[in-house]
Amino acid sequence: MSDRIGVYVCECGPNIADKVDIKKILTEISAFNEPPEKIIIAKKHKLLCSKEGQDFLADEIIKNELTHLVIAACSPRDHDITFMNVCKRTDLNPYLYKLVNIREHCAWIIPDKDEATEKAIQYIRAGISRVTYQDPLIEKELDSIPDVLVIGAGIAGIEASLSLAGENRKVYLVERTSSIGGKVTKFEKILPHQGTNLDIIQEKIKAVQENENIEIFTESEVEKAIGFFGNFEITLKNIHNDEQNNEFKVGAIVAATGFNLFNPEKIPRYGYGKIEDVYTSLEIEESNSKTGKILLKSGKPPKSVALIHCVGREERGYCSRVCCNYMFKIAQYLKEKMPDIKITEFYKDLCLPNKADQEFFVDTKNKGVNFIRFKDIAVKQKDKEKFIEYTKMDGKKEKISAEMIILAPAIEPAEGSKEIAELLNISLDETGFFQEAHQKLNPVATSIDGVFIVGTAQNPKNIPDSMMDAQAVGGKILTQLIPGEKLIPEVIVSEISEAFCTGCQTCLSVCSYGAIYFDEDRNISIVNEAICRGCGNCVASCPSGAAHAKHFTSTQIYQEVLEAIR
Amino acid sequence: MNNSDILVIGAGVAGIEASLLLASTGKKVYLVEKASLTGGNVIKYEDVFSNMECSTCMIAPKQQEVLQSENIELLTLSTVEKVQGEIGDFTVTIKKKARYVSLIDCIGCGMCYEPCPVSLKNEFEQNLSEKKAIYVPCPGSLPNVPAIDPEYCLQLNGKKTCNACVEACAFGAINLSDKDEKIEIKVGAIIVASGFDIVEPAGFPQFGYGKYPNVYTAIEAERLYASNGPTEGEITLRKGNTPPQAIAIIQCVGREQQGYCSSVCCMYSLKLAHYLKHKLPDAKIYNFHSDWCMPGKYNQKFHQDVKEEGVDFIYSPVDKIKVEGNDKSLLIEYYNGKDEKEKLSADMVILSLAMMQGKDTASLSKLLGIEQDKRGFFMNQGIQLGSVDTSKPGIFLAGCAEGPKDIQGSITQAEAAVGKVMSYLS
Numbered sequence: 001m002s003d004r005i006g007v008y009v010c011e012c013g014p015n016i017a018d019k020v021d022i023k024k025i026l027t028e029i030s031a032f033n034e035p036p037e038k039i040i041i042a043k044k045h046k047l048l049c050s051k052e053g054q055d056f057l058a059d060e061i062i063k064n065e066l067t068h069l070v071i072a073a074c075s076p077r078d079h080d081i082t083f084m085n086v087c088k089r090t091d092l093n094p095y096l097y098k099l100v101n102i103r104e105h106c107a108w109i110i111p112d113k114d115e116a117t118e119k120a121i122q123y124i125r126a127g128i129s130r131v132t133y134q135d136p137l138i139e140k141e142l143d144s145i146p147d148v149l150v151i152g153a154g155i156a157g158i159e160a161s162l163s164l165a166g167e168n169r170k171v172y173l174v175e176r177t178s179s180i181g182g183k184v185t186k187f188e189k190i191l192p193h194q195g196t197n198l199d200i201i202q203e204k205i206k207a208v209q210e211n212e213n214i215e216i217f218t219e220s221e222v223e224k225a226i227g228f229f230g231n232f233e234i235t236l237k238n239i240h241n242d243e244q245n246n247e248f249k250v251g252a253i254v255a256a257t258g259f260n261l262f263n264p265e266k267i268p269r270y271g272y273g274k275i276e277d278v279y280t281s282l283e284i285e286e287s288n289s290k291t292g293k294i295l296l297k298s299g300k301p302p303k304s305v306a307l308i309h310c311v312g313r314e315e316r317g318y319c320s321r322v323c324c325n326y327m328f329k330i331a332q333y334l335k336e337k338m339p340d341i342k343i344t345e346f347y348k349d350l351c352l353p354n355k356a357d358q359e360f361f362v363d364t365k366n367k368g369v370n371f372i373r374f375k376d377i378a379v380k381q382k383d384k385e386k387f388i389e390y391t392k393m394d395g396k397k398e399k400i401s402a403e404m405i406i407l408a409p410a411i412e413p414a415e416g417s418k419e420i421a422e423l424l425n426i427s428l429d430e431t432g433f434f435q436e437a438h439q440k441l442n443p444v445a446t447s448i449d450g451v452f453i454v455g456t457a458q459n460p461k462n463i464p465d466s467m468m469d470a471q472a473v474g475g476k477i478l479t480q481l482i483p484g485e486k487l488i489p490e491v492i493v494s495e496i497s498e499a500f501c502t503g504c505q506t507c508l509s510v511c512s513y514g515a516i517y518f519d520e521d522r523n524i525s526i527v528n529e530a531i532c533r534g535c536g537n538c539v540a541s542c543p544s545g546a547a548h549a550k551h552f553t554s555t556q557i558y559q560e561v562l563e564a565i566r
Numbered sequence: 567m568n569n570s571d572i573l574v575i576g577a578g579v580a581g582i583e584a585s586l587l588l589a590s591t592g593k594k595v596y597l598v599e600k601a602s603l604t605g606g607n608v609i610k611y612e613d614v615f616s617n618m619e620c621s622t623c624m625i626a627p628k629q630q631e632v633l634q635s636e637n638i639e640l641l642t643l644s645t646v647e648k649v650q651g652e653i654g655d656f657t658v659t660i661k662k663k664a665r666y667v668s669l670i671d672c673i674g675c676g677m678c679y680e681p682c683p684v685s686l687k688n689e690f691e692q693n694l695s696e697k698k699a700i701y702v703p704c705p706g707s708l709p710n711v712p713a714i715d716p717e718y719c720l721q722l723n724g725k726k727t728c729n730a731c732v733e734a735c736a737f738g739a740i741n742l743s744d745k746d747e748k749i750e751i752k753v754g755a756i757i758v759a760s761g762f763d764i765v766e767p768a769g770f771p772q773f774g775y776g777k778y779p780n781v782y783t784a785i786e787a788e789r790l791y792a793s794n795g796p797t798e799g800e801i802t803l804r805k806g807n808t809p810p811q812a813i814a815i816i817q818c819v820g821r822e823q824q825g826y827c828s829s830v831c832c833m834y835s836l837k838l839a840h841y842l843k844h845k846l847p848d849a850k851i852y853n854f855h856s857d858w859c860m861p862g863k864y865n866q867k868f869h870q871d872v873k874e875e876g877v878d879f880i881y882s883p884v885d886k887i888k889v890e891g892n893d894k895s896l897l898i899e900y901y902n903g904k905d906e907k908e909k910l911s912a913d914m915v916i917l918s919l920a921m922m923q924g925k926d927t928a929s930l931s932k933l934l935g936i937e938q939d940k941r942g943f944f945m946n947q948g949i950q951l952g953s954v955d956t957s958k959p960g961i962f963l964a965g966c967a968e969g970p971k972d973i974q975g976s977i978t979q980a981e982a983a984v985g986k987v988m989s990y991l992s
């Protein structure tokens with residue numbers, strides 16, 4: 001059957017009708033003979049987006065056996081979907097329709113009616129010219145696996161596993177070390193104002209262990225993860241035993257690899273590693289939760305302690321968000337254990353973003369902890385005595401002595417984050433943490449569909465916020481990966497023509513979704529349509545013109561532009 | 567009986583995100599919004615920190631998706647009146663105020679505004695401009711359909727006969743006999759995303775808000791800068807109508823009184839400083855701050871960048887700052903880092919005021935049967951369940967309704983609430 005194009009112009013009430021000469025448009029378009037003899041019908045309607053207008057269109061498509069549809073109306077932002085749905089109702093492939101915007105582009109911006117009419121005619125001709133080069137595109141359906149791989153069994157990974165595991169969904173929880181729970185199990189208490197103590201974490205660990213839909217692999221690492229949303233093939237390796245590999249398939253992956261502390265030895269002025277009784281916060285937490293005591297190396301309790309905030313903040317280039325609060329917590333431990341102890345907290349800023357944080361600070365201060373805001377600071381030793389030398393905000397230099405010094409080192413991405421990122425094909429941002437799909441709107445997703453990031457692996461954060469991330473991933477996965485339901489990948493994707501591809505692999509380097517792979521045998525690059533989002537980067541970068549984007553082919557664009565400027 | 571429909575209260579970023587995610591699974595979502603438009607507070611800003619993306623461009627596609635989703639029933643100008651029942655089976659009564667303009671028939675052409683004889687203050691624009699009795703709050707409002715304020719419309723308040731807007735509308739979209747409605751719905755779960763408000767500047771007379779015309783709130787400053795705002799983005803002073811030459815931004819106003827740090831005002835103050843430097847490169851910009859609260863990986867860099875743009879950062883406790891002056895010029899009295907009293911003159915002052923619970927929090931908490939914390943925000947259930955659960959099963963929190971946070975925090979919490987809803991209802 002030869003092409004049968006229908007063109008419909010919307011009056012949009014007076015919006016278009018008053019500003020362009022629709023009669024003239026219809027006469028000229030009917031006479032438009034490029035492509036010849038194909039315009040079957042050109043009509044107007046008062047409001048095509050209305051229910052009545054949509055019914056009219058559907059009727060017209062069927063009655064006139066249209067193969068292509070051009071609508072001249074408003075912005076595609078308003079009604080592209082509306083008209084695509086009309087096409088679907090009539091079995092006309094929605095990719096064989098084109099919406100030409102003669103309202104925002106002509107009627108509303110050109111005061112002169114003749115001029116607006118001319119431009120509208122030109123645009124409609126361009127649309128007609130394009131539509132005949134458009135190809136019908138078909139939505140595909142893919143089977144998906146509802147199961148999820150969670151990498152890292154800290155609090156974020158544990159909470160994610162608990163949020164996800166269920167009757168129809170298995171979770172594989174992989175942990176590098178020999179036990180699950182991560183760093184929080186080393187804390188004596190979770191910040192008091194956040195409620196309770198460690199028992200709750202232990203309960204969660206138990207819940208994970210007892211959950212029959214969660215399979216735990218300790219002392220294991222992910223070796224391979226290939227595939228796409230709904231369908232990843234995973235290989236795990238046991239760290240100690242090369243033979244012991246596990247293979248399984250999942251639909252989604254959650255990276256919950258957590259954090260490390262900045263090594264204070266990198267900044268010699270803190271004396272860490274050189275001067276006795278200079279500790280990191282984590283060392284204090286560990287000794288306190290193991291022995292219930294905070295003691296000097298000599299075994300004696302300290303009479304004076306200096307807590308220094310923001311160690312490595314400048315070097316890392318960001319504030320770690322949690323250290324102010326946990327330093328108050330440590331000060332409170334010390335005060336509880338040794339009420340007469342002299343505590344000085346040296347801070348730069350008080351970062352108290354949670355609604356309960358400031359109260360906790362005030363409470364700590366009221367317990368007799370001395371707070372000093374500093375500009376510069378150094379830990380010095382003279383004979384047996386240790387000093388904190390500091391410059392205050394007013395430029396005055398002072399010093400105090402302290403028996404014990406506790407540092408709050410910056411939170412860094414965990415060791416091996418880079419390798420995990422490479423394995424999963426996701427990016428790291430400039431600070432070395434995993435990069436989110438969108439900083440504001442999509443913070444737990446990544447540029448790779450089906451790969452999610454939670455907890456401190458994404459950004460320094462506290463326990464409640466890490467849990468919130470994990471629950472958010474629950475929200476994402478439980479709504480997107482429903483057991484038994486098929487996934488419909490993007491239809492407007494790119495393809496690489498085998499005949500033209502020279503195997504240069506330029507496209508591989510520009511695809512931020514990891515959608516292109518290289519076929520060594522045939523020496524060509526190939527787009528995986530299940531992953532491709534149709535961004536067009538590969539098309540623009542291919543030096544041989546082998547890559548092209550469906551629905552935005554060079555021919556389609558060329559024909560449209562040609563007619564628009566004729 | 568397990569009902570899997572969901573009620574979302576508030577159509578700010580948090581409510582929108584939650585609704586879209588839930589609707590994508592085919593669940594029916596009732597999105598109840600008090601205002602005539604969606605988007606909450608975020609659509610008031612030109613850009614968002616710290617990536618400085620255009621705010622409307624960022625969330626308009628989401629707002630549009632809400633309007634186009636077959637599974638979301640958006641109820642604007644609506645509030646919840648009564649909630650009964652429990653998880654899986656809530657019966658909710660919603661009061662839907664008359665809009666007088668049909669969401670289906672109106673195409674948003676705007677022909678009806680001109681002829682309306684009534685002008686009134688535009689609250690959305692912080693009263694910096696006027697609107698007609700038939701209005702959209704600002705260009706780009708979504709849904710792009712006006713509403714009529716029945717208190718001011720001459721026909722509706724009975725002061726005069728008027729039909730001007732009806733006559734101007736070519737689509738028959740205006741119906742002056744539209745009535746308020748009560749709607750009863752049944753849902754299985756409820757997400758509360760009713761957002762925040764800003765503390766009243768009148769509570770801080772030492773900064774002269776209301777007394778001196780050129781003292782502004784941060785939201786007023788946001789609207790002044792916005793290209794769809796009352797001045798189309800031109801920064802001109804309330805008094806004098808000229809661009810300011812020296813601007814002082816004062817942070818942490820109300821922090822002490824509220825008892826918490828609002829966690830976003832440091833960052834948005836930096837954003838405002840950056841805006842102003844951009845539009846008024848020759849103006850002096852002073853920023854009075856105490857602590858810098860800029861948690862997270864992207865924020866400090868933004869601080870550094872703004873500093874390099876030539877903004878003057880002055881460390882000064884807010885409780886010792888005073889603003890004096892007259893209609894035209896302002897004098898800021900403060901204590902510097904050395905605790906010495908200093909003075910500085912400016913012709914514009916911007917107050918970064920604390921965020922507080924949304925105005926309806928107390929009434930909502932009563933009718934939903936969920937608790938408020940001592941600060942006034944809705945109370946979460948702490949570390950055991952996380953920050954989205956309330957004291958009542960089946961009712962969850964999202965966004966600033968639970969406490970001050972930025973956009974990504976609000977979005978994350980909305981997704982977390984959805985996670986909870988999905989695991990309870992599926």
Ligand SMILES: Cc1cc2nc3c(=O)[nH]c(=O)nc-3n(C[C@H](O)[C@H](O)[C@H](O)COP(=O)(O)OP(=O)(O)OC[C@H]3O[C@@H](n4cnc5c(N)ncnc54)[C@H](O)[C@@H]3O)c2cc1C
Nearest residue numbers: 576578579580600606607614615761762965966971972973
């Ligand atoms: C001046 C300023 C600048 C800011 N700039 C930034 C920035 O640049 N970047 C950033 O990340 N964050 C910024 N923030 C924070 C940001 O505004 C919030 O994170 C965000 O708006 C929270 O979204 P929300 O949906 O929770 O609440 P809101 O935006 O407040 O939305 C709540 C919605 O609920 C509706 N509602 C309220 N009560 C009811 C009821 N009873 N029934 C029905 N509906 C109701 C409201 O009308 C509103 O539409 C800024 C804040 C301020 C004050």
Ligand code: SF4
Nearest residue numbers: 310319320321323324
């Ligand atoms: S949270 Fe506090 S101690 Fe940690 S980097 Fe930020 S300001 Fe410094």
Ligand code: SF4
Nearest residue numbers: 511532533535536538
């Ligand atoms: S169109 Fe974009 S997403 Fe698709 S293969 Fe090319 S670069 Fe990758």
Ligand code: SF4
Nearest residue numbers: 682719720728730731
């Ligand atoms: S009827 Fe009311 S809203 Fe309409 S034009 Fe008259 S006063 Fe304005």
Ligand code: SF4
Nearest residue numbers: 672673675676678735
């Ligand atoms: S009510 Fe009528 S005149 Fe007003 S914007 Fe809507 S369609 Fe246009």
Ligand code: SF4
Nearest residue numbers: 818827828829831832
């Ligand atoms: S975010 Fe900054 S300005 Fe706002 S209350 Fe906290 S410290 Fe003050």
